[in-house]
Amino acid sequence: MDNYEILEVLNGIFRDKLDDDNITLTPETTAKDVKGWDSLTHIRLIISIEKKLKIRFTSTEIANFKNVGDIIAIIEKKLPDA
Amino acid sequence: MLKFHHLGCLVDSIDDAVENYKGLFSVDNVSEKIYISTQGVYVCFVEIGDNTYIELVEPVGKDSIVLSFKKNGETYYHAGYLVQDIDKTIVQLLEKQYKLLNVFHSEAFGMKRCAFLYSPDLLLIELIEE
Numbered sequence: 377m378d379n380y381e382i383l384e385v386l387n388g389i390f391r392d393k394l395d396d397d398n399i400t401l402t403p404e405t406t407a408k409d410v411k412g413w414d415s416l417t418h419i420r421l422i423i424s425i426e427k428k429l430k431i432r433f434t435s436t437e438i439a440n441f442k443n444v445g446d447i448i449a450i451i452e453k454k455l456p457d458a
Numbered sequence: 459m460l461k462f463h464h465l466g467c468l469v470d471s472i473d474d475a476v477e478n479y480k481g482l483f484s485v486d487n488v489s490e491k492i493y494i495s496t497q498g499v500y501v502c503f504v505e506i507g508d509n510t511y512i513e514l515v516e517p518v519g520k521d522s523i524v525l526s527f528k529k530n531g532e533t534y535y536h537a538g539y540l541v542q543d544i545d546k547t548i549v550q551l552l553e554k555q556y557k558l559l560n561v562f563h564s565e566a567f568g569m570k571r572c573a574f575l576y577s578p579d580l581l582l583i584e585l586i587e588e
Binding site for chain 2: 412414415416417419420422424426427432435438
């Protein structure tokens with residue numbers, strides 16, 4: 377799965393969990409750019425990503441996510457090589 | 459061990475909700491409204507059984523942490539549990555893949571320590587240290 381495919385997975389999760397089909401994430405997107413992406417929904421999004429991709433984030437990783445690009449970078453490291 | 463204490467219910471107005479509950483439970487079973495500064499909410503406890511409560515939660519202002527739950531209307535959104543040692547319990551839950559949201563001192567429990575965590579199934583729980 378390449379970065380574009382990961383981004384599409386994230387778009388699907390964010391649209392579903394935040395109930396907004398107009399969400400279009402980029403690597404530079406931060407919580408301030410997405411309505412409804414707050415500290416509560418952040419954890420719900422993270423857990424949904426973990427379940428969808430069958431990976432686990434550490435607490436440190438979650439705390440250090442500054443934008444979507446950071447999430448993608450960690451996901452890429454955790455996914456098995458194709 | 460977790461000991462069940464309350465179900466948190468998000469409401470538009472505690473005053474209106476309390477009126478509804480007064481018809482079902484004794485007025486003596488309804489607490490005063492308490493402001494929780496760290497959460498940006500007013501809460502009120504309605505005792506529905508022995509040491510078992512509904513916690514009515516009313517968001518205050520635009521920055522309340524619980525506003526994201528509001529889009530689906532009034533709803534039960536968390537379960538509260540009493541624990542003897544909150545630090546130890548948090549560690550146990552993290553080992554079970556729970557995610558820690560925050561730890562805070564709650565005005566609703568005499569400034570005792572509380573914590574919110576999400577289960578792997580996206581159920582929100584609150585721990586209250588006895």
